[in-house]
Amino acid sequence: MSSAYVAKLENYVEGRDFMAMQREMPQLLADAIANVPPDRLRLSPAPGKWSVLQILAHLAEDELVTTWRYRQMIENPGVLLPGFDQDLWANVGRYSAWTLEEALSMFRLLREANLRMLAHLTEDQWQSVGIHGERGPMNVRSLDRHMAGHDRNHLDQIRRILS
DSSP states (O other): OOHHHHHHHHHHHTTSOHHHHHHHHHHHHHHHHTTOOHHHHTOOSSTTOOOHHHHHHHHHHHHHHHHHHHHHHHHSTTEEEOOOOHHHHHHHTTGGGOOHHHHHHHHHHHHHHHHHHHTTOOHHHHTOEEEETTTEEEEHHHHHHHHHHHHHHHHHHHHHHHO
């Protein structure tokens, strides 16, 4: 993961309430694609680039991974958190065959479950550490902050594709 990418995600969350950012993300996604013809959401903006639908499916599956990571970090401090090949997941997960409703619903439900859990963590639980395969040591709070930036990065990507 490049330092430029990490800095970009940090810029999205700097000085902001990253939990509030995550709470509003399902609605921001729904608003961004409202009234866009479904066929347009399936169009790749360039060869080898994901369509809006594929980005939404990625967000849903990344939230699934993050659900597991948070809980593993809390249960097993110091746990290894392997990275994953997002392009392989898009291929084997057939992101292009998902429906818009599937992607948005999965993302929303997992996000709500994560926010419900996070709202009740103790400070010690927030500080629980995992060792990310690409980013190294991180605690629950830094992963949560990362996810808020990751969300906004993809929301901007969706908006650029649709503009």
